[in-house]
Amino acid sequence: MGMIAVTLPDGAINEYAKGVTAGEIVFDILGKKHGCVAATINDVESDFSTELHEDCNVEGILADSDAGMHILRHSAAHLLAQAVTELYPGALPTIGPAIDSGFYYDFAMEAIDESDLKAIEKKMQSLARGNLTIEREDSAELQTLFQANPYKLEIISDKLEDGAGSTIYRQGDFYDLCLGPHVPSTAKLMNVKLLSISTAYWRGDQNNASLIRIYGTVFPDKHQLKEHLRNLEEAKKRDHRKLGKDLQLFHISEKVGQGLILWTPRGAVIRQELQDFIAKELKRQGYHQVFTPHIGKLDLYRTSGHFPYYQESQYPPVIERDLLKKLSEDGCSCSDLSNMMNDGDIDGYLLKPMNCPHHTQIYASQLRSYRDLPLRLAEFGTVYRWEQSGEISGMTRVRGFTQDDAHLFVTEEQIAKEVLGCIELVQIIFGILGMNDYRVRVGLRDPASDKYVGTSDGWDKAEAACIAAASSLGVPFTEEEGEAAFYGPKVDFVVKDVIGREWQLGTVQVDYNLPERFDLTYQGADGESHRPVMIHRAPFGSMERFVGVLIEHFAGKFPTWLSPTQVHIITISERQKEYAAKVHATLKDAGIRVESDTSDNTIGKKIRTHRKMQPAYMLILGEEEAASDCVSIRARDGTQVKDVPLSQFITDISEEIGSKTATPFLVTNE
């Protein structure tokens, strides 16, 4: 016999001859796309170049399909280091891990740029073709081997301190410090592509040396690589910054300021529709709408604890004119001023970095009884935060944004039910928008820490409520110890954008702190005064970030109810001007967002132009339509239906809009 049978997750069984290496098995599986990409093979000490013996126990097949890719990617990182050190003799490799969609390697070297990547990539491919065996070596002389590379020496001494040994992997003349495992030969790394170049700091600390980071990706076969590159191209096209410009959804003006979004008419429609939608849901769930100003006194934030503690991430305070004048006459310096503000010796106003302090004052404006609870106050509240300049990006990371915020003032007993209600709201919204690819993080206490506000008993209940609510969603969720805010546990919703970056959107947070700080109370049934608990929640997170992610989610092709313009009317000749005006007016009366093009361009030209703006439907009007009170409909995907009575179209599109469906009514079965 001497065959080794490997059972794959999809049930298939592969057989291998005795003497095969674990690495070869992994790559055989990778190549055959069995719905998994790797096998764990026990008894091989995770070294994929070790030969398997007949009695070897090959039992574990990874459900986690990432492991094989991880090995491949990490091996490619080594190949990159080999190529770079051969091309740039002075370059010192530092660290080069596998990451989600590929790998990177950081080098201490002279600056290079994008154009140099091609040469490095070529070198990698020629090394790969060389079919160098990748072998593990145990060496006691690591310090000597890497004596020219202080970065590696640092890693080695760290490992020694941890009591962990280390090994090296050798391919040709190149060797690198590594615990493995690796693919058995560089030949497995043919389908490699370098993507970008950037800088990073040694160990992520900006006080350390700046390193050149090269990103790349690698796949077991060239079709997978091609597809990945195609996906990247596709993602670029969906980038909300590009689409936001093309579709005229928002604008950022240097004159207004960095990270400050100007919602242009077409983008404002999307935001307004979303707000209307959520406002309606809130009404059903017993929320009260409130409005509060964009600024508040510094003292408000001293009480809440946000000032001066979070001063770094706030716009500087506004000081009254007369006071400033007086201080300046007194020869007060900037640092004096800052100290006086911090100490509370002078007051001023702060652009609000969050809405909760204002809402607490609405709560406190009346005596509250347990019968009033839960009290749910909702506001689309605009807040301002001083994000670091390098962090600001498009709509997803901005300095002024509007949260679809609400604060629930509840009794401890009500927490579970109300948290669940908040979660359900998020679920409704994500469901309507077809955003099913998200994950949930439940932030819990770090049991070792005592920084938390509130009773341990209360926390137990609140955490249990968060976990129960999260698990009711039926999507992956993680419980993350130590990720809770100091004031309470939370549930966060995390969605990926097209480039693979994760964005936190909605959040639900339990808060024991603010009610304490603002001394909020309610009268219980027992006649005693009690402390309410606050729940902060924002299902979208912020309108800016949410719409940014939505633009990418829909690639600009919004469902009809969200489309900035739902119908574009296109006439075939100027003779239909009058009929077009009538159709336009009729649609407008029916509450449909419509735009007309009666210019004397050709029909083909007009369709081409208007397609770019992605209206849900185009109506083509010619002689025939005008004569019969009909329209010809052209959907976004190009399907068309001729001679539909106008009234029929209005009925159909109105129903589509009303139901907020993402499926167009016009679907032909061709």
Add this chain to the structure above:
RNA sequence: GCCACUGUGGCUUAGAGGUAUAGCGACGCAUUGGUAAUGCGUAGGUCGUGAGUUCAAUUCUCACCAGUGGCUCCA
């Protein structure tokens, strides 16, 4: 904030030490066309901002502003 790169009419872009391309778009004229670009013409730019070098700068240098890719950060 840190590192690297980038910044030319509304958009996409060519170019170079002697004030600058082209396409789309806009506007005008002709054209009245049935589903992804009809033809011709016109207008539109102090080449991100400020300073320096130079006989001369948009092109070189510096600072600033903004964007991109990362790093760090995100109550």
